[in-house]
Amino acid sequence: MNKSGAPPYFPTTLPIGTIGDLLAGCTSMLESEGVAEPAREAREILATVLDVPKFWAAANSVADASPDVARAVIRAAMQRALGAPLAYAVGRASFRHLTLEVDDRVLIPRVETEVLVQRVLERCTSATRRVADIGTGCGAIALSLAFEHEFERVFATDISLDAIHVAAANAATLAKLLKSPVEFRHGSLLAPLAGEKLHAIVCNPPYVSFAELPDLPADVRNWEPSLALLSPQDGLSLTRELVRQAPRHLTSRGLLAVEVDARRAGTVAEMVSVDGRYCEVEVLLDLTGRERFVFARRA
Secondary structure, eight states, X not given: OOTTSOOOOOOTTOOOSXXXXXXXHHHHHHHHTTOSSHHHHHHHXXXXXXXXXXXXXXXXXXXXXXXXXXXXXXXXXXXXXXXXXXXXXXXXXXXTTEEEEOOTTSOOOOHHHHHHHHHHHHTOOTTOOEEEEESOTTTHHXXXXXXXXXXXXXXXXXXXXXXXXXXXXXXHHHGGGOSSOEEEEESSTTGGGTXXXXXXXXXXXXXXXXXXXGGSOHHHHTXXXXXXXXXXXXXXHHHHHHHHHGGGTEEEEEEEEEEOOGGGXXXXXXXXXXXXXXXXXXXXXXXXXXXXXXXXXXX
């Protein structure tokens, strides 16, 4: 069921006095709505809402559940029963060392992108002062870079003004923890950064073709924003444009780091190589051994 579906039934007389009662009620409701592994899902919802380990509910089942906690958990369980991804249901997602607010205006950050950030950080030196996250979404890449490394400035762009609002709100929440200032700019790809010279450009662009949309999982296809998922033609239109634009903004030896569809990594690497303005083109693997990232330096 997608976000336009009817709300699931949740009995108003359900006893929710304790954490155990609340967990049992959520499990029962999720099960009645056909959610797979309802007990596990209920534990995850409760743990995420309370920001505690997943085993916490079992160890504290007789503790009282406050009305605010009960409302938040029930609301999240109802969204999950409608088919919403867990991150949207609870309104938060973990990314590396950060917890970020997310909703259906932005893509849910993936673990593959955590690896992209790690590989970029491994290549950063004291001379890497100005970096940009293109298509920032909820701000996961930009804010992680700013949290984990001291830069002169981190730029974050997005064509979606809604996404900019989500990312800026996350930046405001994390402001006291960030080592680097983050500046958000609205617009397509590198257009908002006209005149800026950068030591690194990082991007997780939309790379699903329109023909591949029906093959995506339902909770991705029906809930996550198509603007952040889909790219025209063969799924590489935006990546091609990024590769074309980036050298105008990169300093000599500046880094281009792009997340790609594992099936098209070779195509993107060839695209970068034949451009003629890059050197040291690399295809890097994700944690499952798939070709997932293309890195290159400005020649």
